[in-house]
Amino acid sequence: MLSSIQSFLRRFTARPLLPKVVPIRTLKAKHRPLVLHHLLQLSDADRFLRFGYLANDAQITRYVEKLDFTRDEVFGVFNRRLQLIAMAHLGYGATPQADAEFGVSVLKSARGLGLGARLFARAGMHARNRNVKTMCIHALTQNSAMLKIAINAGARVVYYGTEAEAYLQLPAPAMDTRLAQRLEQRFADADYFLKKQWLRASGGR
Template sequence: MGTRTTSSLQPTPAPVPDRLSWIPIRSLSERHRARIASHILSLSESDRYLRFGYPATDEQVQRYVESIDFERDEVFGVFNRKLELIAMAHLAYLPVPTQADAPATAEFGVSVIGRTRGRGYGARLFEHAVLHARNRGCERLFIHALSENAAMLKIARNAGATVERDGPEAEAWLKLPPDSISSQVGELVGHQVAEFDYQLKLHAQRLSTWLKSVSEVKTHMSETDRSASE
């Protein structure tokens, strides 16, 4: 057994990242499964290794995506202006414990595409997952990561999690406070604003596509008129 290091189990709010004060995080559903697959498949080999604990192949990624139970678990994502899924988190609720005093637990996993790393997406998704888990009566959040995944373990430690190392692997446990009116309202407002942000991006994308089509039609008509006059 390797050396273990621990920190307090007392719930502590995660610090606010310096570069971003807020980002729109949208709940994903069954209809986003293809986008989730595309996102994870776009990860580099090293990023897949950190996300899953092994260098997942395309086939293994597809099996993971197909296994996501959207009725039981929660999946969150961050979209850029092109509606590309650039960061996502999977909050998997573990089976209800058989012991009466055993705490309800959920496991957290996150991935961020390379070119957008360092912008606080991982920390924000973790904070978002904590809020959702609290509001659903979850008492603990669990993270299983490689010991070399410093970014993920830093997020956990900053939130006040207990981190236990066992050779190449590490586990982080975060005790969650009970839900409150503030946490319930915070989730509701965040959901509404993120949905509004997504719809704006969707309309902007559709407008851009329409304008491009109009431009192509005008160009085609101009070329046709020029050919007819020659």
């Protein structure tokens, strides 16, 4: 256990690995407008993959209004201008077959950085620390990027025509996963604070 903690700290602080650490913040109800703005930027094709249907602005607005930030967990990645470029929703008790359901969206400008996989890993750690046994993803079969993330994580995928469900079994929480969650949150909060200070100093440019 000690070696696991030391390994995490080395990964967290070693200079050569810092660029690989993505600050992922836990979002609260006050971030609802940012979540809405993020989702409304998605193209029709991205909306179709994210929600399983071509969600219009009104449907996305209702989805965001119903987000329960107390029960569920919402995670976000901000760029240096504090724009929400990627976000994930981990809904608890969403389906009878799983204890938590994962959904993610990444803006086109932030593709290819592995943010979807990192958000999935972060959500899995949080779910594990809440003693969740099974996390699932409901996706269209054409959403190959999302299904690839699930498969690479070890999930079992079941196909139903044009739709698919991926189930990931999570181990019991451990001391190092709880510590990692706290450290990653502190790192993300510090990163956000520094970006905010930089934005103010640069006059918002």
